[in-house]
Amino acid sequence: MVAHNLGYPRIGSQRELKKACELYWSGKTTYKNLLQAGRNIRQESWTLQKQAGIDLIPSNDFSFYDQVLDMSLMVGAVPERYHEVIISKNNSELDLYFAMARGYQKDGLDITAMEMTKWFDTNYHYIVPEFHKDQPFRLFATKVIDEYYEALQLGIKTKPVLIGPVSYLLLGKEKESGFEGIDLIKNLVPVYLEILKKLDRLNVEWIQFDEPFLALDLTEKQKRGFTYAYSEIRREFPHLKTIVASYFEGLRDNIKLATTLPVCALHLDLVRAPEQLDEVLAYVPDKMTLSLGVVDGRNIWKNDFSKSLAHIEKALSKLGTDRIMIAPSCSLIHTPCDLDLEKNESQLSREMKTWMAFAKQKLTEVSTIKGLAVPATRPEFSTRLAENLWAIESRRTSSLIHNPTVKERVSRITDADASRTNPFAKRKAKQKSELKLPLFPTTTIGSFPQTTEVRSWRAKWKKHELTDSDYDRLLKEETEKAIRWQEEIGIDVLVHGEFERNDMVEYFGEQLSGYTFSSNGWVQSYGSRCVKPPIIFGDVSRPNPMTVSWSSYAQSLTDRYVKGMLTGPVTILQWSFVRDDQPRSVTTNQIALAIRDEVSDLEKAGIKIIQIDEPAIREGLPLRKSDWKTYLDWAVKAFRISASGVKDETQIHTHMCYSEFNDIIDSIGAMDADVITIECSRSQMELLDAFAEFKYPNDIGPGVYDIHSPRVPSKDEMVYLINKARSVVPADQLWINPDCGLKTRHWDETRKALIEMVKAAHELRSPVEENAV
Template sequence: MLTQNLGYPRIGSHRELKKVCENYWAAKTGHKTVLQVGKNIRQENWQMQKQTGIAIIPSNDFSFYDQVLDHSLMFGAIPKRYNEVILKKGNTELDLYFAMARGYQQDGLDIIAMEMTKWFDTNYHYLVPEFYKNQQFKLFSTKIIDEFYEAKQLGITTKPVLIGPISYLLLGKEKENGFEKIDLIKNLLPVYIDILTRLDALNVEYVQFDEPFLALDLNEKEQKAFQETYRQISNAFPRLKIVLATYFDALDNNTELAASLPITVLHIDLVRAPQQLDKVLEVLGDRTILSLGLVDGRNIWKNDFENSLSIIDHAVKKIGEERVWIAPSCSLIHSPCDLDNETNEKTLTPEIKQWMAFAKQKIAEVVVLKQLATKEQGTAAETKFAENKLAQQNRKTSDLIHNPEVKTRVKAIVTKDAERLNVFSTRKMKQRAALNLPAYTTTTIGSFPQTTEVRSWRAKYKKGDLSQKQYDDLIADETAKAVKWQEEIGLDVLVHGEFERNDMVEYFGEQLEGFTFSKNGWVQSYGSRCVKPPIIYGDVKRPEPMTLNWTVYAQSLTSKYMKGMLTGPVTILQWSFVRNDQPRAETCTQIALAIRDEVCDLEKAGIKIIQIDEPAIREGLPLRKEAWQNYLNWAIKAFRISASGVQDETQIHTHMCYSEFNDIIKNIADMDADVITIETSRSQMELLDVFADFNYPNEIGPGVYDIHSPRVPKREEMIHLLKKAKAVIPQEQLWVNPDCGLKTRGWDETKKALIEMVEAAKEMRKD
């Protein structure tokens, strides 16, 4: 029985990768320093896994920005618009890579970034490959080979990790008509063969192919592509041992397909889909090894050893110990790095900490499970088992978790609690009369740049170097500047800037009962953007208003409308580490009631426009369509509960970003928000087509520029996008706004871009 890991966090235990990349982008450090920091992180990860006792350690799981982008570079799937970056004297492969991720606006060039979207149902974002008819691929980057050799120099023989060829193609987007992306497999497969030939020459034993699309619905052509692709790989490399990794859901109707492929090891996710085990055991080939994904790669709760051991025992009795491996459920990039870094007992109490495990601890759990299952290590392993059992029992009986008042309120919810007083057509007339906003109303999504100075105030305040009054005065001054500047450039609906907020979810979690936090529990969201998800351990309640004071203060500074800015219940749920001892729907409803109370308080205080952000609605959608409706029923209801306590004249906004809405457009309409703002600039307004085809009744703010790129768009570019929007959406429904919040941007680029945006709206009004 062997242990394996599918992937390890690449940001570093103290976000070293984030810091060096951002310094490089700001021209504060050099190319060689970035490469060295990456090397240090990789080597620390490999050595830790080896010392802990993992038998099969991954390589090529490290990335400077995104693993899908790594593969696009490796395969030479580089859009032609970046050719000038390649040719520019002094640019390195790393510069090209970052240009594809972030756009490029220097040396007289102005090139947009590649489109970005969510990685399945996670909060991780990947760069979408761009495909063209008859596209050719070739080996461009040798990163996978270089990193295997690098580990070998340390005395560690790793398992190189590749996104499988079928999943890579299905992750991409056709950029012209007349072909299906899966048809490109005949052009892509030779590059995989080239890579495997080079790895084979280095005496690689195992290669991991990540094929998460096996946990989704596949059509007949895609199923045949799997069979033919892996047949060719197996025939070409009979010595190589292929580890096929699936995760995030069950194989279900793809079980026979996966089991029939000529592979050595099949990995399945038994955290998200424990019910699939028996069916997989029934159809597994006589020689195929089964890797049991038992340690949760996406949450922070300790593994229940007793439950996992019963699963291992069941598998061993069916196929034998030598054909069973133990592993995390998926790559650990979705987990924080190391619980040992959590030393502040005020932030994370010992009682709650004893229930948790981060990536480093999950690696140890995998090893201990193997020791217990094979009766290795004797007393030492049994002691860990006893400690685990005690922690599980303590969590079940802790009085921190359950609040009868909250449970009673959830049970008392009735239908009208999730309904506005009148339908949108009635509300629209009342809102237009009450608000009197111009055509092409301009606004932003909520946050303004959190400069180093603003972040330093928060750090000093938390350390006690600033008093509450000193901190509040600084935030008030920054807010006043932001409000004044918005008035000066002519924005129509203002925001207060959110300078008091550390994160759009963490800020609310800090003020809600049932939440706790880590100090260093960072996970990668995209590129250098790291988030520190709150931890929901118990029933959720709002003890007092959370945003009221700052919103009312900002409104007092202007005669224009100030938006109240809230994060919605589904997004708070999705972007937190959620308790796993009750249904997620129950926890989401508890959060919805807390947000509803905040919305009602804002309305009572005179705030006429309230935004409840739900960027994670699409992200939470189950991978299998058959499970969609159940999720959508409770998710949409939770949003409506949060938004439906107000009068018709109060305008409710929501915001969504980096999602495909085609399949759930009716459900988005069912949310019944008065205005929805969405990301559309990277896709050049393609996303609006579904809203037009559906005849979406409410108002829409399609993002007219990409805030995840530092480039400043020209006014003409935004006008072009607005005209594309106007061609499919009636102009009286259109708002004008950026794609997303501006927290991560600098003030210089933000000011330039928003001035151009306001002028673009004025140009549109002239029509």
């Protein structure tokens, strides 16, 4: 029996990668220093996994930005617009890589970034490969080989990890019509064979191919792509041990396909889909090994050893010890690094810590489960088993978890709680009369840059180095500056900037019952962007108003409307570590009622426009279409519960990130927000097509510039994008706004971009208003 790991967090236990990358991007550190920071993180990770008892340690799971972008660079899938970056003076391969991720605006070049979207149903973002018909591939970068050799030099023989060829193609986007990405499989596989040839020369033993699409709905052509790719790999390298890893769902109707692939081992996610084990065991051929993903790679709760051992014992009876591998359900990049770093018991109590395991602790769980599963070594681990049983029971029976009042309120929810008083057409007429906004009203999504100074105030305040009154004064000054500046440049609907907020979910979690927090529970969202998800451990309720005082203060400073800014119930759920002892729909309804109370209080305080962000609605969609309806029904209802307790004149906005909307446009319409803002600039407004085809009746703010890139777009660029939008959506339905919140940007680029945005709106307004006259 083998204990192995599919991937480890690459940010560093103290977010060393974030700091190193951002210093490099700002020109404050050297290329050499950045490379050394990467080496330090990798070597610490490999050593830690070896010490934890992991037999097969992954390599090439480290990335300076994103593993899909790594693969694009490796196989030479570099869009033509970046070729000038390659030949520009003093640019390294890594500069090209970052240009693809972040855009490039220097050396006389102005190049947009590649599109970014969510990695399946997680909050991790990947850079979307771009494909053209008959596109060639070539071995362009050798990162996987270099890192395998690097580990060898340390005396650690690793298991290189590659995104499988079929999943890589299916993760991409066709940039012209007339073909499908999978059509490129015969062009791509030779590059994989070249990579494997180089690894084979270094005496690699195991190769891991991540093929998460095996857990999704596949066409017959895509299925043939799997068979072709792995047949070619086996034909060329019959002696290599290959493992194909599926995760995030069960194989279901792809079980026969997966178990007939000519590979040595097949990984199953038994956390998300434990029921698949019986059917896979019925199909698994002789000599194929099963990797059992029994430790949750996406949540922070301690593994229940008794449940994991039950799965393993079932597999043992069919396969025997030699054909079983023990692993987390998926890569551990979705979990924080180390629970041992949580020293603040006032933030994360000792009792709650006994219920949890972060990435480092999950490695120990994997090796412990292996030890318990083998009769010869089981006695050595009996103490750990007893401790585990105690921790599981302690959590199940804790009085901290259950609140009868919250449960009773959820049980009384009716359909009326999820409906506005009148349909949108009547609401829009009343809102137009009440708000008197111009055509193409301008706004932003909510947050403004959180400068080093603002973050330092928060840090000092939390350490009690700054009094409550001084902290409050500083934040009010920053808020007033933001309001005055927005007035000055002419934005129509203002925001207060959210300087008091650490994170759009954590801020609310800190004020909701049923939540707890870590001090160092950081996980990667994209690139250098890390988030620290709050932890839902019990029933959720809102003891007191959460945002009313700041929204009211900002509104008191101006005659223009200031949006109340809230995070929606589905996003609060998705971007938290969620309790796993009740259905997610129940937890979402608890949060929805808390947000409903906040919306009601904002309205009573005179806030006439309230935004309830739901960027994670699409992200939470189940991977199998047959499961979509159940999820969308409760997710949409939860949003409507949160938004429906207000008068017609109160305008409800929502915001969504990086979503392909075509398949769920009916449900987005059913949310019935008065205004929806969406990210559109990276896709050049392509995402708006779904709204046009659906004839979406409510108002839309298609983002006109990409806030995830430091480049500043011109007024003409934004006018061009809005004119594209006008070709499919009536002008009186359009708002003008950035793609997303501006928290992670710098003020210099923010000021320039928003000034250009307002100029674009004014230019667009003039001819429309003249024609109306």
